[in-house]
Structures are given as C-alpha cells and as structure tokens.
Amino acid sequence: MKMRNFWPLLMAGSVGAMGLSSASADTLQLLVGSYTAGSSQGIYRMQFDSATGQIDAKPLQVVKTENPSWLTLSKDQKRLFVVNENGPGQTDPVGRVSSFAIDPKTHALSLINQVQSLGNEPTHSSLSADAKHLFVSNYSVMEDPGGTLAVLPVDADGQLKPVVQMSGHPASRVNPERQASNHVHSTVSSPDGRYVFSNDLGADKVFIYQYDPKANPHLPLTPAKTASVALPAGSGPRHLLFSADGKHAWLTMEMSAQVAVFDYNDGVLTQTQLVDLAAGQPTSDKAGAALHASADGKFLYVSNRGTANQLVVFGVDPATGQLKELQKRSVEGDHPREFALDPSGKFVLIANQKSNQIVVVERDAKTGLLGKTVQKLPIDAPSDLKFLVRQ
Numbered sequence: 001m002k003m004r005n006f007w008p009l010l011m012a013g014s015v016g017a018m019g020l021s022s023a024s025a026d027t028l029q030l031l032v033g034s035y036t037a038g039s040s041q042g043i044y045r046m047q048f049d050s051a052t053g054q055i056d057a058k059p060l061q062v063v064k065t066e067n068p069s070w071l072t073l074s075k076d077q078k079r080l081f082v083v084n085e086n087g088p089g090q091t092d093p094v095g096r097v098s099s100f101a102i103d104p105k106t107h108a109l110s111l112i113n114q115v116q117s118l119g120n121e122p123t124h125s126s127l128s129a130d131a132k133h134l135f136v137s138n139y140s141v142m143e144d145p146g147g148t149l150a151v152l153p154v155d156a157d158g159q160l161k162p163v164v165q166m167s168g169h170p171a172s173r174v175n176p177e178r179q180a181s182n183h184v185h186s187t188v189s190s191p192d193g194r195y196v197f198s199n200d201l202g203a204d205k206v207f208i209y210q211y212d213p214k215a216n217p218h219l220p221l222t223p224a225k226t227a228s229v230a231l232p233a234g235s236g237p238r239h240l241l242f243s244a245d246g247k248h249a250w251l252t253m254e255m256s257a258q259v260a261v262f263d264y265n266d267g268v269l270t271q272t273q274l275v276d277l278a279a280g281q282p283t284s285d286k287a288g289a290a291l292h293a294s295a296d297g298k299f300l301y302v303s304n305r306g307t308a309n310q311l312v313v314f315g316v317d318p319a320t321g322q323l324k325e326l327q328k329r330s331v332e333g334d335h336p337r338e339f340a341l342d343p344s345g346k347f348v349l350i351a352n353q354k355s356n357q358i359v360v361v362e363r364d365a366k367t368g369l370l371g372k373t374v375q376k377l378p379i380d381a382p383s384d385l386k387f388l389v390r391q
Contacts, residue, residue, distance in 0.1 A: 026049055026050045026051035026052075026344075027047055027048070027049055027050075028047075028048045028049075028050055028342070028343065028387055028388065028389070029045060029046065029047060029048070029060065029107045029387070029388040030045070030046040030047070030048045030055065030349070030385060030386070030387055030388070031043060031044070031045055031046075031071055031073075031080065031385070031386045031387075031388065032044040032045075032046060032351070032358070032379065032382055032384070032385055033068045033069055033070060033071045033082065033382070033383045033384035033385075033386075034067075034068065034069070034379065034380060034381050034382050034383055035067050035069060035085070035353070035380075035381040035383055036065075036066055036067050036068075036091070036381075037067075037090070037091075037381070038356075038380045038381055039380045040379070040380035040381050040382075041062055041063075041064045042062065042063045042064045042065040042066070042068050043062070043063040043065060043068050043071070043082065043109065044059045044061070044062055044063075044379065045059060045060045045061040045062075045063070045107065045108070045109065046059055046060065047060055048342065048349075048387070050342050050343065050344040050346065050347070052374070053342075053346065053347040053360045053362065053374040053375060054360070054374070054375055055349075055358060055360065055375060055377050057377060057378075060107075061108055061109060063100070063109050063111075065082065065084060065098055065111075066084050066086055066090070066091060066092045066096075067084050067085040067086055067090070067092075068082040068083070068084060068085075068098070068383075068384075069083060069084075069085040069123060069383040069384060070082070070083045070085070070122075070123060070124050070125060070383070070384050071384045071386045072125045072126055072127060072134070073386055073388075074127060074131055074158075075127075075131065077102060077388055077389065078101065078102055078104065078158070079099060079100065079101060079102065079112075079158040080099070080100040080102055080109060080386075081097065081098070081099055081100075081125055081127065081134055081154075081160070082097065082098040082099075082100065082125075083095075083096075083097055083117065083122040083123060083124065083125050083136060083137075084096040084097065084098060084114070084117075084122070085121050085122055085123055085139075086120075086121070086122075087120035087121040087140070087141060087142075088120065088142065094116055095116065095117040095118070095119050095120050095121060095122045095138055096114050096115065096116055096117055096122070097114065097115055097116075097117050097122060097125065097134065097136055097152060097160055098111065098113075098114040098160075099111070099112040099113055099114070099154075099158050099159060099160045100112060100158075101158060102388070107388050112157070112158050112159050112160075113159050113160055114160075115152065115160045115161070115162055115163075116162075116163070117136050117138055117150050117152075117163070118138070118148070118150055118163045118166060119136075119138025119140055119145070119147065119148045119150060119166075120138060120139070120140040120141065120142065120145070121138065121139040121140055121141050122136050122137065122138045122139070122150075123137055123138075123139040123185060123186070124136070124137040124139075124185060124186040124187065124239075125137070125187075126186075126187055126188050126189065127154070127189075128189055128193060128196075128211060128213075128220075129189050129192070129193025129211075130193065130213070131154060132153065132154055132213060133151055133152065133153055133154060133211075133213065133220055134151075134152045134153075134154055134160065135149065135150075135151060135187040135188075135189075135196060135198075136149070136150040136151075136152060136163075136187075137149060137150075137184040137185055137186050137187050137198070137199075138150055138184060139183050139184060139185060139201075140181070140182075140183060140184075141183075142181075143180045143181040144181070145181075146168060146171070146181035146182045146183070146202070147168060147181065147182045147183040147184040147185075147200065147201075147202060148166045148167065148168045148182075148184060149166065149167045149168070149184050149187055149198045149207075149221075150163045150165070150166050151163065151164055151165040151166070151220060151221060152164070153217075164218050164219070164220075165218070165219050165220065165221060167198075167207075167209075167221070168182050168184070169182050169200060169203050169205070169207060169228075170182065170203065171183075171202040171203050172202065172203050172204040172205075172233065172234070174204065174233045174234040175234050175236075175255065178201070178202070178236065178255065179201070179202045179203075179204070179234070179236070180202075181202055182200050182202040182203050183200065183201040183202035184198055184199070184200050184201075185199050185200070185201045185237070185238045185239070185254070186198075186199050186238065186239045186240065187199070188240050188241075188242070189211065190242065190246070190264070190267065191242050191246035192246065193211065194210065194211060194212075194267070195208060195209065195210055195211060195224060195267040196208070196209040196210075196211050196221060197209075197240050197269075199237040199238060199239065199240055199251065200237065201236040201237060201238060201254055201255070202236075204230065204231045204232070204233060204234065204235055204236065204237065205228045205229060205230050205231060205237070206228060206229045206231070206237055206240065206251065206269065207223075207227065207228045208223070208224040208226060208227055208228060208229070208267060208269075209221040209222060209223060209224055210222050210223070210224045210267065224267045225267065226267060226268050229262075229269045229271070231251070231253060231260060232253070232256060232258070232274070234255055234256065235253035235254075235255055235256040235258060236253055236254040236255030236256065237251055237252075237253050237254075237260075238251075238252045238253065238254040238288060238289065239251070239252045239289070239290060239291055241291050241292070241293065241300075242264065243293070243297060243316075243321055244293070244297045245297070246264065247263065247264060247265075247321065248261065248262060248263060248264060248320070248321025249261075249262045249264050249269060249321075250262070250291055250293075250300060250321070250323070252288040252289060252290070252291050252302060253288055254287055254288050254289065255286070255287075255288075256286060256288070257276065257277040257278045257285070257286030257287060257288040257304050257306070257308075258274055258275060258276055258277060258288060259274075259275045259277065259288070259291070259300075259302055259314075259323065260273070260274050260275075261273035261274070261275070261320075261321055261322050261323060262321075263320075263321070272320065272321070272322060273322045273323065275314070275323050275325070277302060277304040277308070277310075277312050278304055278306070278308050281308065282307075283306075284306055284307045285304070285306045285307050285308040286304070286306050286308070287304060287305035287306040287308075288302065288303075288304055288305075289302075289303040289304070289305055289336065289337055289338070290302070290303045290336070290337065290338045290339055291303070292339065292340065292341055293316070294341060294345065294365075294368060295341070295343075295345055296365075297316060297318065298315065298316055298318075298368060299313060299314065299315060299316060299326075299368035300313075300314040300316050300323060301313055301314075301339065301341070301348065302314070303331070303336040303337075303338070303339055303350070304336075305334075305335050305336060305337070309330060309331050309333065309334055309335070309336060309352075310328045310329060310330055310331060310336075311328075311329045311331055311336065311339065311348070311350065311370060312325060312327070312328050312329075313325070313326045313327040313328075313329065313368055313369060313370060314326060315368065326367075326368060326369060327368075327369050327370060329361070329370040331350045331352055331359060332352075332359050332373055332376070333350070333352030333354075333355035333357050333359055333376075334352055334353075334354040334355035335352060335353040335354035335355070336350050336351065336352055336353075337351055337352075337353040337382075337383050337384075338351045338382075338383060338384045338385055339351060339385065340385040340386065340387060341363065342387060343387055343389050345363065345365045346362065346363055346365065347360055347361065347362060347363055347374070348360070348361050348363050348370060349385050351382035351383060351384065351385055352382070353381050353382060353383055354381075356378060356379060356380050356381060356382075357376050357377060357378055357379065357382070358375075358376075358377045358379055358382055358385070359373060359375070359376050359377075360373070360374050360375040360376075360377070361373050361374065362374060
C-alpha cells in the first residue's frame with residue numbers, strides 16, 4: 001500500500017514564513033511543487049544545506065494551491081509562475097496559471113494573481129527572454145479537446161494577463177492510446193530569445209515559432225521558416241534543453257526513452273545523435289522525463305521512469321554536444337518526474353512522485369558520477385524542484 005506522508009505543520013494547517021536569522025552561508029532555499037490529490041497542499045519552501053546535502057523537514061512556508069506541478073522562476077528571482085495542472089475529474093477541473101511575488105529578503109511567496117490556461121492539465125511553462133510573455137503547455141490527458149500552447153502576457157509587476165494566443169497541431173496517432181490527440185508537454189525559447197520550441201508528445205514533433213511581439217503584440221508567435229522537426233514515430237517528445245553556448249540541444253522522448261541530440265543554428269534543429277536510455281529493455285522500463293546539464297556543461301543527466309527508475313549520466317562532447325553514457329544510477333524510489341542539481345554542484349535532488357519522497361544523492365563534480373544517498377525526505381507527490389539563489 002502506498003504510504004501518505006503527513007508533517008505536523010500540515011496537520012496543524014499552518015501557512016506562513018519563518019525567520020532565517022540562524023541560516024548559515026551554506027543555506028539555500030528550495031521550492032517544491034507537488035500534486036495535491038493526496039496530502040500535499042501545494043508549494044513548499046524548504047531550507048537546504050549545501051554543505052551536508054540535507055533538506056530541513058520542517059517547511060519555511062506552505063502555499064496552498066491546487067496541483068502546482070511546474071515552477072518557473074524569473075531570471076531576477078522576483079517572480080514565480082506556477083501551472084496548476086488541473087483538469088476534468090479533479091478537485092478543480094479548470095487548468096490555471098498562478099503568479100507569485102518573492103520577497104527579496106525572506107523569499108516568502110505571496111500571490112499576485114491567477115488566470116485560466118484555457119486548456120486541461122497545463123504541465124509546463126517558461127518565460128520569454130524579455131519576460132513579457134509566459135508560454136504555457138496544456139497537455140490535456142483526454143483526446144478532446146487535446147493539447148495546446150497558450151501565450152499569456154506578463155506585466156512589469158508580474159501580473160498575468162488572459163491568454164492572447166493559442167496553437168495546436170494534428171496528432172501522429174502512432175500510439176492509438178497515447179497519441180490520439182496532440183499533447184503539448186513543454187515549450188522553451190532559444191538562447192537568444194528569437195525562437196520558441198514547443199514539444200508535442202502526441203504529434204511526435206517539435207514545433208518552431210518566431211517570437212516577435214513588436215511586430216504583433218497580440219500574436220507574438222508565428223511559424224518559423226522551418227516550422228517543425230519530426231521525431232521517430234511513437235517516440236513522444238517531452239523536454240528540450242539548449243547547451244550553454246547555444247550551439248546544441250538535447251530532447252527527451254518519453255515514450256521511447258531516448259535522447260535526441262541536435263546542432264542548433266538560427267531557429268533550425270539538425271539531429272546528430274539518438275541515444276537510448278533503456279536499450280534492449282521492455283516497454284515497461286521506458287518513460288524518459290527530465291534532463292539537466294551541469295553548470296560547466298560537461299555532463300548531462302536524464303531521468304528514466306517506468307520500472308527502470310534511474311538517472312542516466314552522460315558525458316558531453318564540447319565540440320558536438322554528443323553524448324557518451326557514463327552511469328546508470330537507481331533513484332531509490334518510483335517515478336522521478338523531476339530533479340535538480342544544487343548550486344554547489346555537490347548534490348542532486350530527485351523528486352520521486354509516486355513513492356512520495358525527495359532523494360538527495362552525492363555528485364562528484366570532476367567525474368559527473370553520482371554517489372551515495374544522503375537523505376530521503378518524505379513529501380507527498382513532489383513534481384518539481386527549483387533553488388532560490390542569492391543575488
């Protein structure tokens with residue numbers, strides 16, 4: 001039987017912020033998004049010690065909000081944008097997006113406003129490079145109405161405006177159960193901010209748009225000259241990440257548990273490599289998910305869920321962006337939906353959604369390899385992890 005985890009703070013229904021006068025120089029704050037069908041209440045602001053790798057079990061703040069599954073920080077860390085992954089059959093059946101202000105001294109969160117995403121199960125968001133628009137990916141579990149990319153203006157004070165533009169595309173229908181309609185899983189900008197890439201699990205394509213709000217503020221996205229990139233049939237593209245130098249990109253495919261490597265130039269992705277996360281293993285082992293690069297760009301980390309439940313570590317060729325597998329490491333839990341490298345580079349924090357825990361493991365910055373487990377923190381259905389870094 002799956003255990004649900006209850007903290008005394010949650011049982012008392014306490015919501016608030018605590019002082020940080022006792023925090024050391026190694027103390028950082030960690031934001032945890034979660035699903036709220038069980039005991040979780042929303043967003044947790046936690047304290048993390050980058051010297052020991054320990055997360056304080058007592059939250060600094062609990063923000064009650066429905067299914068805050070993905071967290072997007074503004075570059076200056078003054079704003080937090082949250083998708084409320086709601087849909088039919090849930091406590092709140094309406095997909096929403098919330099904006100929060102972050103106190104510059106305490107990092108306490110306070111709600112600015114909330115708007116509808118005009119789609120079901122919004123699963124991801126990202127800010128445009130100029131911070132004037134939020135790109136929201138409405139995944140939509142059900143075939144009707146299917147997934148969409150929604151564009152929401154953002155005011156200078158962080159307030160979200162209603163959706164001004166939406167787009168969707170035909171599904172591939174290769175997998176009759178999971179690809180009967182389009183399912184937009186994530187959307188990100190190119191490093192220079194001129195293009196936007198929307199990854200559609202249901203269509204087996206990455207759709208590419210030019211971002212030009214000056215030309216048309218009400219319709220800031222227009223299809224690029226190369227309007228899409230096709231992926232292997234039934235692969236289910238999920239998350240795209242650009243290299244720090246902007247010359248390469250990596251894309252996880254959820255259904256085939258693969259990583260595609262691309263060269264990138266002026267809105268065009270050219271595939272150069274396709275790497276298996278679970279080569280020769282049964283379909284049940286395959287559910288590619290999150291990917292993150294080390295700060296020095298030498299290593300790429302990818303989560304594979306299914307029954308494998310692993311983090312796969314790759315070395316990155318600096319000239320080509322191509323990958324060489326170095327390690328497969330158990331996440332010691334179930335369904336690593338997301339993970340994060342702490343700013344010191346010494347630890348990786350893994351959000352195991354279905355086993356209700358955050359697992360912290362050591363990381364060797366020189367070799368990129370993952371070491372021993374230093375903590376398993378009970379928390380119900382964690383889905384995303386973001387660090388607040390001192391400015």
